[in-house]
Amino acid sequence: MMVKKILFWFVVFLVAAWFLTPVVFIFLAALTPAQDYYNPHKIFPSHFTLDHLYKLFFVLDGWKATIISIEVALISIAISFAVGLPAGYAMTRYKFPGKNAIRLSILLTRSIPLIVLAVPLMVIYMRFNLADSVMGVALAHTAMILPFVVLITSSIFSGISVEYEEAAMVFGLTRFKAFIRITLPLALPGLAASAIFSFIMSWNEVFVASVLTLSNRTLPAHILNTAMTSPDYFKFAAGMIMAVPAMIFIFFTKKYLVSMWGISLK
Amino acid sequence: MARVKIENLKKYFGKVKALDGIDLEIEDGEFVVLLGPSGCGKTTLLRSISGLEKVTEGKVFFDDQEVTNLPPKDRNISMVFQSYAVWPHMKVADNIGYPLKIKKYPKDEIEKRVKWAAELLNISELLDRYPAQLSGGQRQRVAVARAIVLEPRVLLMDEPLSNLDALLRVKMRSELKKLQERLGVTTIYVTHDQVEAMTMGDRIAVMKDGKLQQFGTASEIYHTPANIFVAGFVGSPQMNFFRMRVSSEGTKYFAVGFGMKIPLKGDPRKDQVVMGIRPEHIYDQASGSTQEVEAEVYFVEKLMSETIVHTNLPEGGRLVVKIPGDVSFQEGQKTKFYIDLDKVHVFDPETEERIKL
CATH class of the missing domain: 3.40.50.300 (P-loop containing nucleotide triphosphate hydrolases)
Incomplete structure (x- = not known):
């Protein structure tokens, strides 16, 4: 019994360490003053500094890239949900010919790496004057997020009994109003979780953003471009900036993220 | 409303x-x-x-x-x-x-x-x-x-x-x-x-x-x-159905088969009919207009308030009987049951519709 318990916690510790050690070192390095960082006798800094983060944001224009990143993410989420939500609903509630083929082809779009699409996209964008624009990156990210939104919302809606909606229709609502007043509130936690997940997908995407933009770079593209030619502690500071928002989001929505993927935890 | x-x-x-x-x-x-x-x-x-x-x-x-x-x-x-x-x-x-x-x-x-x-x-x-x-x-x-x-x-x-x-x-x-x-x-x-x-x-x-x-x-x-x-x-246990031959003696018509000869109330105008008899309309004692049938007890379900007897007929076929109360039957025992002739149903074997007699 005792041995089993010790073994259990040992494995838990190993797994946690596996994931957390790099994160801890990134955060440590990001907050270490330059002279401490290059001192081979010091692992832990004598004091913490926000100097690198400050410089990255305000000297190297990181704040501008952050705003662009947020803009890109919000636009792609808006488009993906405007199109994907009705599509996901239709996939669940209606029977129509070719439904399985459509479902499969939605999945297939995910089998093409975005980086493969990036070059032809660039050519098209130059023609449409979308190159190096926020909208251009947002559209590319929509291509990545939309299939995910369709499949996830369809699974969220299928978890909500159609009889709730039918009851509302019998008692005096139109189909659309029944959706708005009954199904949507019930789906909201799951939809919010998938929106946040979409945000993180866009937030973390770096290749397409790097290819499609030059001056209007999203944060990861900007970091790839500037921080990577800077001293190491800047790279770690950049890593921290990237990781923290994602970690905060996931921490607050973990319950819904788990249920969104259909996994149940006690 | x-x-x-x-x-x-x-x-x-x-x-x-x-x-x-x-x-x-x-x-x-x-x-x-x-x-x-x-x-x-x-x-x-x-x-x-x-x-x-x-x-x-x-x-x-x-x-x-x-x-x-x-x-x-x-x-x-x-x-x-x-x-x-x-x-x-x-x-x-x-x-x-x-x-x-x-x-x-x-x-x-x-x-x-x-x-x-x-x-x-x-x-x-x-x-x-x-x-x-x-x-x-x-x-x-x-x-x-x-x-x-x-x-x-x-x-x-x-x-x-x-x-x-x-x-x-x-x-x-x-x-x-x-x-x-x-x-x-x-x-x-x-x-x-x-x-x-x-x-x-x-x-x-x-x-x-x-x-x-x-x-x-x-x-x-x-x-x-x-x-x-x-x-x-409708009805539990389910009604017994037997496909039987129709024979006539003068103006009287009978459904014959499975060791039974059941008088019909009129001319069904068919060579064969499906007889339907509900288990609760078969008794263990003769009363009024009943038709005797001999069967071998095969399986007994005792529900105390009623007893459901599954029996085999001598010429093949299964007859289910529902007797009110807690009645004892031995499996393998040969017994006489009595079919209530007023409560027998007659159906057309082709259309499966009820024949009104």
Whole structure:
């Protein structure tokens, strides 16, 4: 019994360490003053500094890239949900010919790496004057997020009994109003979780953003471009900036993220 | 409250004929049960009446108004769903009051009616709770309260008791029936449970394969089933069926076979007939006009209040007999049973329809 318990916690510790050690070192390095960082006798800094983060944001224009990143993410989420939500609903509630083929082809779009699409996209964008624009990156990210939104919302809606909606229709609502007043509130936690997940997908995407933009770079593209030619502690500071928002989001929505993927935890 | 008239209603799902020409007339205030095995179309019929299902062909009338193409919200109906469909994000009071809120009733009127409906169903103390905090039986009462709060023209119920445990089901059966009588609302009730159908329905519509088999009172369905399907579907244990030869002696006709010779009341005008005899119409003692039959006991089910005896007939074939009370039979024992000749049913073997003699 005792041995089993010790073994259990040992494995838990190993797994946690596996994931957390790099994160801890990134955060440590990001907050270490330059002279401490290059001192081979010091692992832990004598004091913490926000100097690198400050410089990255305000000297190297990181704040501008952050705003662009947020803009890109919000636009792609808006488009993906405007199109994907009705599509996901239709996939669940209606029977129509070719439904399985459509479902499969939605999945297939995910089998093409975005980086493969990036070059032809660039050519098209130059023609449409979308190159190096926020909208251009947002559209590319929509291509990545939309299939995910369709499949996830369809699974969220299928978890909500159609009889709730039918009851509302019998008692005096139109189909659309029944959706708005009954199904949507019930789906909201799951939809919010998938929106946040979409945000993180866009937030973390770096290749397409790097290819499609030059001056209007999203944060990861900007970091790839500037921080990577800077001293190491800047790279770690950049890593921290990237990781923290994602970690905060996931921490607050973990319950819904788990249920969104259909996994149940006690 | 309304009369409901259904004319030649058809509903096809691709090639599947879920409803294949249904005609039905339901009186104002009547409690009609749609009874049939799963897949017979009874739920599709109910959903067509509600408007949730668009029909392929045919018409639905409430009183003299045609509602065939009206959306459900404009039909002034209400419905109790099999899963209850009590909205989980609303408190019980809001659930019950929602149909009124949609129709923009004033607040105090909503409150008054919610209170009335809740009292009627004994759920007044649950009004502040969320559905997740209720038991299945309580949730069902909420669903019924929500369905009656608006005084619908037609109340539709889709197997409302099937998710309850057996004891509660028996209790709710009588409660629902009493409630319906009190409100006088035209009610259409779907079930596959013949006991529910017999005890609750003013009239029962027996369905199979999208077709109406018989529409009548419980007594009519039981005593004069229209065909072999209805005869076999209603009654427990199931009616005994024997395919027998018809012989005549002068002006008298007999069905002969399986060691039995059963006098018929008239000329069936067939060489062969299917005889139907309910297990409860076979006795262990001769009385009145009975026909003796000898059989070997094969298996006995003792329910104490009654004894169900499965027997083998000498010429093959199985005869099931239901004797009231706790009666002893030995397996393998040869016994005489007595068939009540007044309660024998005769069917056409080809069309399976009842032959009137």
